[in-house]
Amino acid sequence: MFQAYYMPQTVQEAMDILSGHKGQAAIIAGGTDLVLDIHEGKKNFSAFVDISRIPNLRSIEEEDGFLRLGAAVTHAQANRSALVQAAAPILAEACGKVGSLQIRNVATLVGNVVNAQPAADAAVALAALSAKAVIDDGTTCREVLVEDLYAEVGMCKVNPTKEIVTSLLVPVQKKRQGSAFVRLDQRKALALPMLNVAAVVQLDESGERFEWARIIMAPVGPGPVRGFEGENLLAGAAASRETIVQAAKAAVKHANPRSSALRGSREYRLGVLPVLVKRALEAAVIHAQKD
Amino acid sequence: MDLMKLSFMLNGEATEIMVDPSDMLVDILRERLLLTGTKKGCGKGECGACTVIMDGAAVNSCMIPAMKAMGTTVQTIEGIGSPNQLHPLQESFMDEGAIQCGFCTPGMIMSAKALLDSTPHPDGAQIKEAIAGNICRCTGYVKIEKAILSASEKLKG
Numbered sequence: 001m002f003q004a005y006y007m008p009q010t011v012q013e014a015m016d017i018l019s020g021h022k023g024q025a026a027i028i029a030g031g032t033d034l035v036l037d038i039h040e041g042k043k044n045f046s047a048f049v050d051i052s053r054i055p056n057l058r059s060i061e062e063e064d065g066f067l068r069l070g071a072a073v074t075h076a077q078a079n080r081s082a083l084v085q086a087a088a089p090i091l092a093e094a095c096g097k098v099g100s101l102q103i104r105n106v107a108t109l110v111g112n113v114v115n116a117q118p119a120a121d122a123a124v125a126l127a128a129l130s131a132k133a134v135i136d137d138g139t140t141c142r143e144v145l146v147e148d149l150y151a152e153v154g155m156c157k158v159n160p161t162k163e164i165v166t167s168l169l170v171p172v173q174k175k176r177q178g179s180a181f182v183r184l185d186q187r188k189a190l191a192l193p194m195l196n197v198a199a200v201v202q203l204d205e206s207g208e209r210f211e212w213a214r215i216i217m218a219p220v221g222p223g224p225v226r227g228f229e230g231e232n233l234l235a236g237a238a239a240s241r242e243t244i245v246q247a248a249k250a251a252v253k254h255a256n257p258r259s260s261a262l263r264g265s266r267e268y269r270l271g272v273l274p275v276l277v278k279r280a281l282e283a284a285v286i287h288a289q290k291d
Numbered sequence: 292m293d294l295m296k297l298s299f300m301l302n303g304e305a306t307e308i309m310v311d312p313s314d315m316l317v318d319i320l321r322e323r324l325l326l327t328g329t330k331k332g333c334g335k336g337e338c339g340a341c342t343v344i345m346d347g348a349a350v351n352s353c354m355i356p357a358m359k360a361m362g363t364t365v366q367t368i369e370g371i372g373s374p375n376q377l378h379p380l381q382e383s384f385m386d387e388g389a390i391q392c393g394f395c396t397p398g399m400i401m402s403a404k405a406l407l408d409s410t411p412h413p414d415g416a417q418i419k420e421a422i423a424g425n426i427c428r429c430t431g432y433v434k435i436e437k438a439i440l441s442a443s444e445k446l447k448g
C-alpha cells in the first residue's frame with residue numbers, strides 16, 4: 001500500500017516530486033491497471049503522483065499534421081472526440097473497445113501504452129498509426145514511436161519513477177489513406193481481445209495501388225507486433241484481393257501467440273489471424289478509396 | 292502513515308474526511324460515510340456494483356483511490372431519490388421488474404443516470420453501452436433496458 005498521494009498542477013511539479021522520492025513514487029493517471037497491480041501485490045510504491053489534474057495534459061489538439069493527446073486524455077474522451085474520429089478513426093474505435101464505460105471514463109491512452117500489455121486496444125491502434133510518445137525526463141523531451149516502447153510483456157521502456165509521458169502525437173490521416181481495426185473477442189463487452197489487428201494503408205494517385213501499408217497484430221508477442229513481411233509485399237503492389245491474401249499470410253509469420261485459457265490456443269489463433277489481417281487490409285483499402 | 296484530508300461534494304453536501312491515501316473510494320463511502328447503497332462485488336472493475344457518478348461520469352469506485360475524489364462532485368444511489376420520492380429510474384426499475392436480488396441495482400441505476408444526464412433520449416445501443424460494465428446475475432438485462440427506456444420517457448415529461 002502507498003503512503004502519500006500527490007496532485008501536482010504542472011509537469012514540472014510532478015517531476016520534482018518524483019525525483020524527491022528517489023524511485024519510490026510512481027506516476028498515476030486513471031490508475032485502473034496500477035491500482036489492481038498494487039492490490040494484487042505485483043507492484044509496490046510508497047507514493048503516487050496523480051497527473052490527471054494537470055490542465056494542459058487533459059486536452060486533444062490539432063497541431064500541423066498531428067493530433068496531440070495529453071497524458072490525462074481518457075479512452076471515453078478520445079472515443080467521443082470529433083477531432084480523433086476525423087483524423088484517426090481507428091483510434092476512436094479502438095478506444096471504445098477497452099473495458100467498460102466506467103473504465104474508459106478514467107483509464108488513459110498513455111496508461112494503455114505504458115502499462116505495456118500486448119493486446120491493449122488503444123496501443124495497437126496507436127502503433128498502426130505510427131504515433132509517438134513524448135517522454136519528459138525533467139531535462140529533455142524525446143519522441144519515441146509507440147511500437148518501440150515495449151521491452152517485454154508488461155514492461156515499458158518508460159521509467160514511471162523518473163519519466164513522464166506527457167503526450168501522444170498521432171499523425172492526421174492524409175488523402176487516400178485508410179485504416180481499419182479488427183478485434184476477435186468472446187463477448188461484445190468487458191472482454192479482453194483474443195486477437196486484434198490494425199491496418200493503415202496509403203494508396204497512390206490511381207487509388208488502385210498501395211504506396212505502403214502498416215500491419216499491427218496483437219497479442220502475439222511482447223508488444224504490438226508488426227507484420228513486416230506482409231507490409232513489404234504490399235509496398236507498390238496492386239490493391240487486389242490476391243495480394244492482400246498473400247500479404248496477410250506473410251504478415252502472420254511474425255506472430256508468435258501462446259496458448260491461453262482466456263484467449264484461445266496458439267493453433268486456433270494462428271489459424272484465424274490471417275483472416276483477420278485480410279479483413280483489416282480490405283476494410284482499410286475501401287476506406288482509403290472513399291477518401 | 293499520514294492521513295490526508297479529502298474534501299469533495301457528496302450528494303450535494305460539502306464533505307470532508309481524513310483518509311488513508313491507499314483507501315479506495317468505495318470503502319470510504321461504505322465503511323466511513325456509511326453509504327452502503329453502493330455495493331462492492333469484485334473489487335477489481337469487473338462487475339460495476341460499485342458504480343458512482345464522479346463529475347458527471349460513471350466510474351467504478353473500487354478502482355478509484357479516494358484522494359482522486361478531491362474537489363470533485365460525487366453522486367451515489369443515496370443522492371438521487373428518497374423512499375418517499377423515488378427517482379424516475381428507481382420507479383421504472385420497480386415497475387418493470389428490473390430488480391430481483393437487487394445487488395447490482397444501485398450500480399446499474401447510477402450507470403443509467405449518468406447516461407440520461409448526458410443523453411436524455413438514448414437509443415437501445417446507447418443503453419447497452421452504458422450498462423455493459425454492470426453485471427446482473429438475475430434479470431437477464433432485458434427488463435433493465437426497458438426500465439431505462441421508460442425512465443427516459445418519463446423524464447421527457
Ligand code: FES
Binds near residue numbers: 335
Ligand atoms: S466492485 Fe467495483 S467493479 Fe466490482
Ligand code: FES
Binds near residue numbers: 390430
Ligand atoms: S438483480 Fe440480482 S444481480 Fe441484478
